[in-house]
Amino acid sequence: MVKCQVVMDAIERLAPKRLAEDWDNPGLLVGSFKQNVRRILVCLDVSDAVVEQAIACEADMIVAHHPLIFKGLKKIRTDLPLGARLQQLLKHDIAVAAAHTNLDIAVGGVNDVLATAIGLEKLSTFVITSQAEDGTVESLGRMGTLPAPMAVEDFARQVRDALPASHVRLVNAGKRAVRKVALCSGSGAEFIQKAAFMGADAYVTGDVKYHEAQQAVELGMHVIDAGHFATEFPVVEVLREKLSQELAEYDVEVIADRESTDFFQIM
Template sequence: MLAKGQAVIQCMEQLAPKHAAEPDDRIGLQLGTLQKDIKHVMIALDVTEEVVDEAVKTGVDLIIAHHAIIYRPLKGLQTDTPMGKVYEKLIKSDIAVYISHTNLDITEGGMNDWMAEALGIENTVSVQDVHQESLFKLVVFVPKSHHQEVLDAVLNAGAGHLGQYSHCSFNMDGFGTFMPQEGSEPFIGQQGSLERVNEVRLETIVPKGIQKKVVQAMLKAHPYEEAAYDLYPLEQKGRTLGLGRVGELREPVTLKQLAETVKQNLDVPHVRVVGNPDTLLKKAAVIGGSGGKFMHAAMFRGADVLVTGDIDYHTALDAVAAGLCIIDPGHNAEKIMKEKVALWLADQLQAHRYDTLVSASKVNTEPFTFM
């Protein structure tokens, strides 16, 4: 069975929920439709003409990319312009394009965690906190005979996390009353007869990002035609989400040694380095993309070095003056996300027994040639 486009995106948004994105970030469906069967999903860093040609050749229906193809409002759509040709190929080939950008950067287990792991950065926290996850209290009333089934369903869907504890819930016995009306098909009782049933009040915590998933799991497991449940917004907050990661290096290394690790593990041919190559580093920060503006935040977190792309001349001078080392592998180092997302999404779709194929684009979209 093939997954519908919306089912693919529901899986993707479990990894990178839309609410985690920075304000005004251009994410989500940018071209095409999700109202179709998806035979083949391709994960890409950028959507260039070469990437689209690859997608057409391999029978792709949906591209999930990190960088938006429509970033500024379009004043027109002329197919004789470079990007106009790209849009035309996508539309004629019925290929949809979905963007997951800062929400993939920020999320736990996303871009910046992958980059930190690749560089041996451990015990990480965000370089700069962005927001805290909203929490809800789910309360549902379940007949005692199906209590364990519904409890397992909501906890397995991701509810019930409090700090370092999982599977947290509260369960209290009681009784519920209801009278099935004409047209109903009650699981218990008969139309027109007041019923009194032994039930369990089940309570648990649900993060906003998985609220829909948890409620769907609960309703699927619940035996009643009309399940009685409530969702209450909570004053307390969940996880703090932020941009970049900073932590201790697995072992102290020199700036030159870390630069070599960056080249090898992020698969880049060259890096630009700010600082004395012999400087000993113990704590490092990494930010995918262009992270120069977070230089002071990285220093505040105690970083000896910042690994990020697109460092400009004046930021480099400021770093020298402040005593912060910088390694710039370029923006294209974010291509680490292609294989990571492809493997994650393929596992999710397989778990749902979908036959949809997921692959990573093999096109190198690095625009610079190093002479």
């Protein structure tokens, strides 16, 4: 058993809250820092299915990537999805914490996990979010290189096979081989131009729209849209491992959500 505060301290070491974007809402969102925790469920989204898993496995805490609550609540309607979810969590005394953009930016976080999974090496910063006086630079997304140039079709298949994705969407900008790759997990289409200007042969992200794909082709850069879910879900198991290590001295079990799937299916 461990206090929730100890778990939050461990999360802070892995993904410091100071790294989070101003609009974000990481931290403890449901529950008390004083409550006891014996079992933690790590997940991407606090969905109804995840809450059911937490109840079934008698988890005392959920640690998610996406915050359950983003904006201030003026009412809690238990006949609506969020209110019903909150009611279940409070009824079963399950705390909920989130590490969102702070986990995206943190070393060893979502983007590093994605870069490693798809075979990138020599990682560097992409969208710089802060720079300390000692020269330490924090970045959203990553730049990296492949061991050898690849045809974009082969690289797209490599990305698909490395992630929990049934497919990827390839924006093919021509015969350009892929060696230098930029990426931003989740939803990063807003950085297509930046990736192109930084010399990326290909950009891996999710949630790309039609005109954003058109922009990439005009800039001569390939884009691989592997989906929001698939580019972020791999961090769940990694976060489980890291939390287990951080809490090794305590009598607490950390388990990962292995049941959730992408909301999108190809018919």
